[in-house]
Amino acid sequence: MKHNPTQDKWRIGIDIGGTKIAFALVDSQGQVMTAYRLATRAEEGLEAVIEQIVTGVNALGADDEIAVGVGCPGYIRDGVVQYATNLNWRDVPLQGILFERLARHISIENDVNAMLFGERMYGAAREHANAVYLSIGTGLGAAAMADGRLLRGASGVAMELGHINRADGSLFEDGASGGGLLKMVAAMRDDYPTALDAAADTQAIISAATNDDELAGAAVCALAHNIAEAAAWVCSTLNPSAVIIGGGMGIALKRWLIPTVETRIKAACPEPVSAAVTVCTAQVKDSAVGAAALAR
Template sequence: MPTLGIDLGGTNARAAVVDEHGQILTSTKVSLTERSPAAVVEVIAQAVAGAMVAAPGVEVRGCGVGAAGQIHRDSGIIAVAPNLGWRNVPLAGMLTERLGRPVRVVNDLAAAAWGELNAGAGRGAHDVYVVFVGSGVGSSIIANGQLVRGGGGVAGELGHTKVVPGGRRCGCGELGCLEAYVGGHNLIALARELLVSGRSTVLAELAEGDPARLTPLTLERAAEAGDPGSREIHERAGQMLGMAIANMVTVLNPARLILGGGVLMNCPGLRRFIVEGVQALASTTSREGLLIAEAELGDDSGLIGAALLGA
């Protein structure tokens, strides 16, 4: 029987009716105009209603939500959601009451990993490590075919491992997180600092002097053009990502490493750093037989995974 999947991002909510094979039957997207918990719940309800109207006569048996943030395992309380500015929001309870059906809330990368495992690049594997680099950095672990969530539900938070003690402040509020140096928002912030300082004529030319035009790809192109400041930021980000993921390969020994997210898909140079880092730094035995694959489901991975987890 189909289930409802919801992908809650920082700017919109998507809802879909998904069958048991991970195929999307209908989907809708509604923009977030406010980010208060009550307003977001109403937007989600609107998206769900739209998806259901587009699937007349289809019964659904459950609902899963993938949301960016640190989420308590059993309660569905979002402890921290930097993109929404939330702390300790009982989203699962609020949605269960509003939608009139049980709702399971999981981290967006857990949902994406489950989607890729069942309907994407992870099919046929039992031990998978998934890393997405987009506006932030997320990862999820699947061991022996099961999602590893940890005692409190926040296992796999690669983006919030520390790489520079006392370093840049991350969106989570802590200092020196990997995400503070390699997440898309932070790469843009670092590029903006470089542009505004006047130390990069190449970056200024590519962005036409407008900081609002900066993207991680702009930074990568400036680095490849030989701009010293851009190259420093880009290489540091790539080396940090490569080492962090190589260490996780050594620890977890996955059969498959799946890479995705807007930054990695649009910045092949950063992806190369990861592949080279894993080959050079992961232990020899841990990378034997390892397959590095690109996520196949694109923006739908979290939507599909949330639905399957909500069944």
């Protein structure tokens, strides 16, 4: 496509998920100009996924000079996906592969890191150079910036809060994620009256909690307290000015999460830390827009 001056400072965002890939052509204000969705086809192997990405980018009809940001699950370092369980990838040089196939500048990050970039550029962290993003969904993901720079760590996998091993051998996300919510409902079922079916999913549990079901409410409150504990740990360590709650479950549970996290930070953290923190929900809901913020 020939150069289109109206697309100057626009970006392409790609969010690679286990079942679908989201694409967005985003203007300088973070508004989606064109969006596209395709199945990931991860079960067919790496080349099938790459073909889907190429197809999706071409479908956006973007200027050839527009750069691409890619959010991808897993451990990522220097453009290489070291390990991504959902995609069955190990040591995939994704940045290099996409540069060769798309002939565009490619930036790639872990998907939760990408969402924090999106909040920093377009959303709740625009005024916060020190920010933490907690993504609550099927699992628990986290990302942090200090003085405007992403915290990566020695191995490039900083902020893996969900994978902290507890004394009982469980992972922290077992009590702070969608999977954890299901486990807590099962464990508490004999302790509270409920109208919940034994096969209820997270959406049904959240709906029941909203309608004052005692079992669902108790499980949601327990989840909120676990997430608040993690937020307090991170705040005392990093002294952010914003804790941003994101992810599908995080947004759905904001009624419980925001006040619980605020209360725990105030109780557990030194006053200069707690006084500096704003707790809020994510403003960037489209994962592809978060990925677009990576593009350079």
